[in-house]
Amino acid sequence: MSERQNRPIGIFDSGVGGMTVLRALLRQLPAEEFSFLGDTARLPYGTKGRNTIIEYTLHAARRLVESHAVKMLVVACNTASSVSLPALRVQFPDIPVVGVIEPGARAAVRVSPKGRIAVLATEATVRGGAYVEAIHRLNPEAQVVSRACTLFVALAEEGWLEGEVVEGVVRRYLADIFAAQVKPDTLLLGCTHFPLLQKAIARVVGSDVHIVDSAQTTAEAVSIILKETGLARTTPALPAEEAVHFMATDNVSRFAATGALFLGRKLSEEDVELVDI
């Protein structure tokens, strides 16, 4: 096995949301090691200017590449994915760079029977239009609507994932989309926080609507790229608690507490390195 195959995969997010991507990766690639960096000092990225976001993402990526020698970069943040990928690819031409938008759009187009897709995301992602563009590149005839579901982020971070209140919020956001003449056959969860609410969303929209989770589809894309580039580790599976090096740029205790919820397992403050980037 080459030295390169043994290196970790670098994952970057502005906060903890990207841990849903990490969780999917851990399930899919049990032999890999990961370095996860959450830029909690400077979140949220969604309200910041384009150049600022690119600069922040480059800083974070540099940390992962220089200190952790990652073999691949996963941008597990919608805002950063929608603006920073070209700059990252120029800066780090030797390693594959994967965002969350393209894999999500591709999966939605693949499973949607009639190309009627509703993108659920944050306000910033909806305003940026990256999912709609990516879907239309793949299927120019797709009928796409977008809906900013701001409260889903707060629900996920609060750990309110099911029950009457949660379904009430889901219903309020989706009611008019499903009351329209052309109803979506597919929902694309275009925010890394939203997979936590998938069960509640499914209960509201019913089982004949496909739900595509961009965390899951990004993990699949990473898996394919590792195989294609010969970068996959071939060692036996690692225990989950040894497989990830966690870093955050501020408020490590909140990062660990919310992160545990997103990751679906214990994560304590001592497991997270406070870094300055």
Next chain:
Amino acid sequence: MSERQNRPIGIFDSGVGGMTVLRALLRQLPAEEFSFLGDTARLPYGTKGRNTIIEYTLHAARRLVESHAVKMLVVACNTASSVSLPALRVQFPDIPVVGVIEPGARAAVRVSPKGRIAVLATEATVRGGAYVEAIHRLNPEAQVVSRACTLFVALAEEGWLEGEVVEGVVRRYLADIFAAQVKPDTLLLGCTHFPLLQKAIARVVGSDVHIVDSAQTTAEAVSIILKETGLARTTPALPAEEAVHFMATDNVSRFAATGALFLGRKLSEEDVELVDI
């Protein structure tokens, strides 16, 4: 009338929440002029370190004092109020500095029949404990509980102020407080966003529970200080649209859109100056 009386009152917040304080001030003091600065580039303050918050607040205050010659500083932000007031008073010894915590605590103690007070605030404010301390300084026998109502912020910013979903969220946060043996007789809304939800909260807790709004009580404190210090303007009332100079450090369009909701009147992008501090 002296030149000093004619100067504006400076109001500072990390975002738009402080506009509930501004709204109360406009109602209470129709002759005054205001300079409102929202540090939207660096929000949220709640997750940042103590020294960083003090530094940011001093920057913002300097801008209001140096460029707008304000006669008074109102810190309409709970996080900044709980850590930055001593530093502001040292830096600007010649002008009164008012925060939101002391007036809110004072009003809650005054109206609470049995000193059973529940503080509803953000996670950061609850963790900081400033309201509980301020209440106990005024009434050492008060029985105070605190509850972080994270979703209230998102509901207010989303403009979801009434209805079943909103009341469901309120009920979920308050259920166990009101199921306890010692029930609160007074709720203190310890976040500048929460006055927008006051009607929904009142509907859930019933009319025999007092609700104290720290925006309203801060405006009353400002009014008293103006009179005591002889700084009140004695000119006739200004039209509301001429009374405020709005500034924000980033994303002026979102500041105007959400601000309008908080202010309860039209506010367009052109009314807001983008400033760098």
